[in-house]
Amino acid sequence: MSDSDSDIVQDFLVESYENLDRLDRELVGLEKNPQDRDALASVFRTIHTIKGTCGFLGFNKLEKVAHVGESLLTRLRDGQLTLNPELTTALLGMVDAVRQMLGSIEASGGEGERDDTKLIATLTRLQQPPDVPARSVARTTPSGASEVACPAPRLGDILIQQAGVAPSEISRAIELQKNGDPRHLGEILVEQGAARPADVVDALRIQQLSRGPGGASDSTIRVDVGLLDKVMNLVGELVLARNQLLQISNTVEDTGLQAVSQRMNLIATELQEAVMRTRMQPIGNIWAQFPRTVRDVALGCGKEVGIEMEGKETELDKTIIEAIKDPLTHLVRNSVDHGIELPEDRVKAGKDRSGRLILRAFHEGGQVNIEISDDGAGLNGERIRKKAVERALITAEQAARMSEREIFNLIFLPGFSTAEKVSNVSGRGVGMDVVKTNVEKIGGTVDVQSTLGRGTTVRVKIPLTLAIIPALVITCGGDRYAIPRVSLLELVRLEADEVGKGIELVHGVPVYRLRGRLLPLVYLSRELKLAADVRPATEKDGAVNIVVLQADGRQFGLVVDQINDTEEIVVKPLRKQLKTVKTFAGSSIMGDGKVALILDVLGLAQRASVVTETRDRALTEKATESAATAGEKQVFLLFAGPGDSRMAIPLSTLARLEEFPVAQVEMSGSQWVTQYRGQILPLIRLNVVLEECRNKLPTLQAPPAPDSGPIQVLVLNHDGRSFGLVVERILDIVEDRADVRSAATRAAVLYSVVIGDRVTELLDIPAILRSADMRTARPGPLTRSAAVAN
Amino acid sequence: MAHTSQFCTFYLDKLLFGVELKGVQEVIRSLEMTKVPLAPAVVSGLINLRGQIVTAVDLRRRLELESRPAGMLAMNVVVRSEDGAVSLLVDEIGDVVEVEETTFEPAPETLRGSIRTMILGVHKLNDRLMHVLDIEKACQMTEVPETVAASP
Numbered sequence: 001m002s003d004s005d006s007d008i009v010q011d012f013l014v015e016s017y018e019n020l021d022r023l024d025r026e027l028v029g030l031e032k033n034p035q036d037r038d039a040l041a042s043v044f045r046t047i048h049t050i051k052g053t054c055g056f057l058g059f060n061k062l063e064k065v066a067h068v069g070e071s072l073l074t075r076l077r078d079g080q081l082t083l084n085p086e087l088t089t090a091l092l093g094m095v096d097a098v099r100q101m102l103g104s105i106e107a108s109g110g111e112g113e114r115d116d117t118k119l120i121a122t123l124t125r126l127q128q129p130p131d132v133p134a135r136s137v138a139r140t141t142p143s144g145a146s147e148v149a150c151p152a153p154r155l156g157d158i159l160i161q162q163a164g165v166a167p168s169e170i171s172r173a174i175e176l177q178k179n180g181d182p183r184h185l186g187e188i189l190v191e192q193g194a195a196r197p198a199d200v201v202d203a204l205r206i207q208q209l210s211r212g213p214g215g216a217s218d219s220t221i222r223v224d225v226g227l228l229d230k231v232m233n234l235v236g237e238l239v240l241a242r243n244q245l246l247q248i249s250n251t252v253e254d255t256g257l258q259a260v261s262q263r264m265n266l267i268a269t270e271l272q273e274a275v276m277r278t279r280m281q282p283i284g285n286i287w288a289q290f291p292r293t294v295r296d297v298a299l300g301c302g303k304e305v306g307i308e309m310e311g312k313e314t315e316l317d318k319t320i321i322e323a324i325k326d327p328l329t330h331l332v333r334n335s336v337d338h339g340i341e342l343p344e345d346r347v348k349a350g351k352d353r354s355g356r357l358i359l360r361a362f363h364e365g366g367q368v369n370i371e372i373s374d375d376g377a378g379l380n381g382e383r384i385r386k387k388a389v390e391r392a393l394i395t396a397e398q399a400a401r402m403s404e405r406e407i408f409n410l411i412f413l414p415g416f417s418t419a420e421k422v423s424n425v426s427g428r429g430v431g432m433d434v435v436k437t438n439v440e441k442i443g444g445t446v447d448v449q450s451t452l453g454r455g456t457t458v459r460v461k462i463p464l465t466l467a468i469i470p471a472l473v474i475t476c477g478g479d480r481y482a483i484p485r486v487s488l489l490e491l492v493r494l495e496a497d498e499v500g501k502g503i504e505l506v507h508g509v510p511v512y513r514l515r516g517r518l519l520p521l522v523y524l525s526r527e528l529k530l531a532a533d534v535r536p537a538t539e540k541d542g543a544v545n546i547v548v549l550q551a552d553g554r555q556f557g558l559v560v561d562q563i564n565d566t567e568e569i570v571v572k573p574l575r576k577q578l579k580t581v582k583t584f585a586g587s588s589i590m591g592d593g594k595v596a597l598i599l600d601v602l603g604l605a606q607r608a609s610v611v612t613e614t615r616d617r618a619l620t621e622k623a624t625e626s627a628a629t630a631g632e633k634q635v636f637l638l639f640a641g642p643g644d645s646r647m648a649i650p651l652s653t654l655a656r657l658e659e660f661p662v663a664q665v666e667m668s669g670s671q672w673v674t675q676y677r678g679q680i681l682p683l684i685r686l687n688v689v690l691e692e693c694r695n696k697l698p699t700l701q702a703p704p705a706p707d708s709g710p711i712q713v714l715v716l717n718h719d720g721r722s723f724g725l726v727v728e729r730i731l732d733i734v735e736d737r738a739d740v741r742s743a744a745t746r747a748a749v750l751y752s753v754v755i756g757d758r759v760t761e762l763l764d765i766p767a768i769l770r771s772a773d774m775r776t777a778r779p780g781p782l783t784r785s786a787a788v789a790n
Numbered sequence: 791m792a793h794t795s796q797f798c799t800f801y802l803d804k805l806l807f808g809v810e811l812k813g814v815q816e817v818i819r820s821l822e823m824t825k826v827p828l829a830p831a832v833v834s835g836l837i838n839l840r841g842q843i844v845t846a847v848d849l850r851r852r853l854e855l856e857s858r859p860a861g862m863l864a865m866n867v868v869v870r871s872e873d874g875a876v877s878l879l880v881d882e883i884g885d886v887v888e889v890e891e892t893t894f895e896p897a898p899e900t901l902r903g904s905i906r907t908m909i910l911g912v913h914k915l916n917d918r919l920m921h922v923l924d925i926e927k928a929c930q931m932t933e934v935p936e937t938v939a940a941s942p
Contacts (some may be wrong), residue, residue, distance in 0.1 A: 237840055240841075528827035572843050575845045575874045575876075577930075578829055593822075596835040597823065
């Protein structure tokens, strides 16, 4: 095969794969709405194009399969048949067969040894009534041009204009067709040597474009990803050069130079953003295949499922799109297979026969959220609990202590499957843990929420891009390393005089007491076998820098020589020669042009044996941790409540501390509210809540006196809602065991504890919220509904 | 007429080596290098070649020659391998030579050690022999990193 021919085959493959994906989508859509003539015409056109091209390139088996499919579609298009599930299945089978053959052509250059007689027989059988031979139907239209209603240039005309084929050749070929030659115009021309295959393919493409519905192909071009990566690299270099130029221009007294460098600065920034955008793709690209997936799985287990999508246009970096594809597919299959009930069961439960699967994607806080919700049976917390104990994933004691949400998230443990019976789709005990691992690999999180009988929602949160990530830069052994911020929890610096008592040894292994919990310490220089002396940090300048990291649910402290800064770094993968080194996730170029390695926190943790292969240890740890919190030290925010009483909340529940002038407080009904970060923040006044809890009666609230001083507000997040708690005065942040406690003396208070040697009331935040809801009688996300009402 | 080809030559421990010129991207002076801990010993580090991060392979170590004397700055011969650009660290750059096919001979059977697998053969130049380096073999990191073996 000549070079130009293999180029044509490559083009044909790329184009056909896209066409096949579209076919999947269109056929599934058509099944729901068989009367959609436009969709049918589009399906027909697609398969016709594939068939035509196969003929020229000599892929006979492929052509044969596509041909019977086309014949069947002709009958559908002509209204002699109506699409039903059986027909759709057969047509989808044809799409799969074509796809397999294309795969084989791509891999080996041939269509492969395959027998499609059964498929062909099925497709032929379905072309009822059988008395009309399929062949003659397919050939009712001699050339591709006349098959579509809208006028398009004829193939012959294009060939004459573009490829210089003699008009006489064309008319001879058309003459042959008129005399009953069943071949296409292009085929005849190629076989008679009047036109080259490449010209015919080009002409067909031109024809396709001119009849295509929109001008999308005019405004977009295909670009090799390698080229984009190169552009990206060069932009990165440009940014570095710009930084150096800026430094120089700041030292030189030359307004001209400064103006130019300022402009260059702006252009480089804009260019960088634009190049980043070229790598973004809408998530709809991978969702497009889900209707087919859902249909196949639903049909396979006798269910009826409709799929809805919101936020298809949400954009993600190409690498992330690829990484997220398999986990999402698994979640979708899982929802259909396990989540949604059989139609009879749904009717019994008073739901629609057909289940709903909703995919939703949206940006939030620099991350992309993807939700997969079904309105199926929901997760049975009791069953999961029992199963987990049965499989010895957790102990009965741990199970009893876990919250419902923690229980639900047990489904992500390896070796866990709630399916009563194993199907070919899921239920084999692998899957959800793989989903979790894969999502975590790209710095994302998975969470599941469910209501028994109402449905399940799996929420996947992933970063927008992996190409540029925020990272902490540290120095160790004279070289810089970058640590991805997603793994970073906090930084601890121990001054020389604290080191002695701060770092203790457990049988020779160094640990640090971080707020009462033992944090295993890992010395980076030792793990990396850096030539420097064994304990550089502790013994040289005295102070110790600990970077507290999280890997696979386990925390550990990484001891480094120096903590430099946080910055956004451009990630570059490591070459094959270095792939074996698990401790590094990639490399990046720093501001001064030097290369720095990016630490793979999980790999490092595994190397240091912080994380073992199985996850159960982490789980045990977590369970004991929650049990231990009662006795361990916790950090509390102390404040003065009504009547100067000493009160506290755990610091972990606090989002921010704010001070608002009274003028900013507005009234919404009898509720104090304020505008805060583009939302309406309800302000809960502690004195009012405590009063109401006692009286069980809502009290009318007046707006604050205009001349009073600014109010102190604790902004809290609870259950996805934000609200402000108005307190008298913020006192302090203290760390305490808080183990001397007595029962609460009033509602909205959990219990009284001794914090910092004084009796303090620990607030019950859920109870406070409940009482606030009682007055507003508005459950659900308060902030959002309030914003809508405005 | 005999077929000729051009070679970029360089010295390692006074031995003359050559790589085919068309496989060479560029030759640059010593660049600042970032060490890669735990990597195979032949990897000297990473260099920033105009925004492209390139692995530098110490050819002396790869060919099991003596280490480069302290204070001697290495030159980078950046070659195109299957896996992208790789920088080969050499002692000194020689001329570009044009040789005929007829002067080529495979390495003698008696040549042993890792150098044997990485040398395609030698060209008999007028005054000395030029070892023809197999770029792909030289860039391969078949060696198991010691960390895998050493970790408990």
